[in-house]
Amino acid sequence: MIISVPATSANLGPGFDSLGLSLSLRNRVHIQPSKFFSVSIKGEGANNPRLKGNNLFINIFNDHYTHLTGKRGVFRFRFYNQIPLSRGLGSSSAVIVSAIASAYSAAGVNISRRKLLNLALHYEHHPDNITPAVMGGFNVSVVENNKVYSQRKRIPGYLKAVVVIPDKPISTAHSRTTLPRSYRKDDAIYNLSHSSLLTACFFNESWEMLRIAARDKFHQVARMKNLPELFDVQKLAIENNVLMSTLSGSGSTFFNMVYKEDAKPLLEKFQARFPSFRCAIFDFDNDGVLFRD
Ligand SMILES: Nc1ncnc2c1ncn2[C@@H]1O[C@H](COP(=O)(O)OP(=O)(O)O)[C@@H](O)[C@H]1O
Numbered sequence: 001m002i003i004s005v006p007a008t009s010a011n012l013g014p015g016f017d018s019l020g021l022s023l024s025l026r027n028r029v030h031i032q033p034s035k036f037f038s039v040s041i042k043g044e045g046a047n048n049p050r051l052k053g054n055n056l057f058i059n060i061f062n063d064h065y066t067h068l069t070g071k072r073g074v075f076r077f078r079f080y081n082q083i084p085l086s087r088g089l090g091s092s093s094a095v096i097v098s099a100i101a102s103a104y105s106a107a108g109v110n111i112s113r114r115k116l117l118n119l120a121l122h123y124e125h126h127p128d129n130i131t132p133a134v135m136g137g138f139n140v141s142v143v144e145n146n147k148v149y150s151q152r153k154r155i156p157g158y159l160k161a162v163v164v165i166p167d168k169p170i171s172t173a174h175s176r177t178t179l180p181r182s183y184r185k186d187d188a189i190y191n192l193s194h195s196s197l198l199t200a201c202f203f204n205e206s207w208e209m210l211r212i213a214a215r216d217k218f219h220q221v222a223r224m225k226n227l228p229e230l231f232d233v234q235k236l237a238i239e240n241n242v243l244m245s246t247l248s249g250s251g252s253t254f255f256n257m258v259y260k261e262d263a264k265p266l267l268e269k270f271q272a273r274f275p276s277f278r279c280a281i282f283d284f285d286n287d288g289v290l291f292r293d
Pocket residue numbers: 027044045051055056057081084085086087088089090091092093095170171172173249250251
């Protein structure tokens with residue numbers, strides 16, 4: 001069995017805990033029944049001893065496999081990870097989604113994307129990463145009564161993501177504790193209205209208006225202060241007329257969306273100005289989680 005899940009960029013500026021999209025950067029896991037439990041990791045996390053044993057994936061997989069079959073299976077897990085950990089590209093969501101999907105696949109039980117998404121919500125209570133990780137594309141999602149309600153839109157191939165990935169891990173859980181517990185009414189209205197406009201821009205493909213819509217007053221500035229170079233990243237992006245430039249999730253990655261002909265020139269400017277940061281161009285993903293026998 002092979003399960004793959006895309007990276008995700010959440011919040012997208014004003015859409016805190018609600019808006020997110022998926023990128024063509026994936027974690028893949030090969031699972032085979034085996035006489036002995038084994039884990040191998042290639043790519044991101046390969047040198048992280050914490051991930052070799054009972055990591056987040058294995059714990060979630062075992063919970064669901066045991067629930068489905070009444071027994072603890074013994075498997076060989078081979079991970080091929082492209083998603084950097086704790087960089088605001090949804091690595092935790094990718095693991096949660098792939099672990100549940102893998103358990104159902106290993107148990108021979110079909111699962112709908114909607115059910116998979118609602119099960120993933122038990123592990124990550126903000127739906128803005130898990131929803132695009134499951135569904136693919138641009139997603140707007142809300143939680144009511146422990147269920148995710150969402151709408152998705154495919155992202156056209158003439159758009160590209162240009163991301164700047166500093167070598168600074170940010171724990172999402174810790175980052176969330178540093179945000180304000182309450183907001184001024186004016187700021188709440190600002191984010192509500194900009195998030196609504198940004199959603200409409202994606203559904204109507206009104207890409208130019210994203211330059212206004214993708215502004216935030218809830219979380220970005222507070223988080224960017226942890227790595228002030230990010231203000232320079234966003235300034236350079238805006239000077240180069242990108243469609244949107246937002247902190248990816250809780251960071252440290254900065255996400256920029258451009259027309260495909262503008263991607264390489266912007267990448268080269270980022271690489272010249274921020275040589276110590278990883279910079280890359282990614283297509284958008286519209287598939288979400290993929291199952292293969
Ligand atoms: N490939 C992986 N295998 C196992 N656990 C992982 C993997 N990727 C991420 N994780 C778990 O998710 C945590 C990172 O989650 P988080 O802080 O939300 O970062 P991100 O911004 O990437 O979502 C890691 O500390 C680890 O516990």
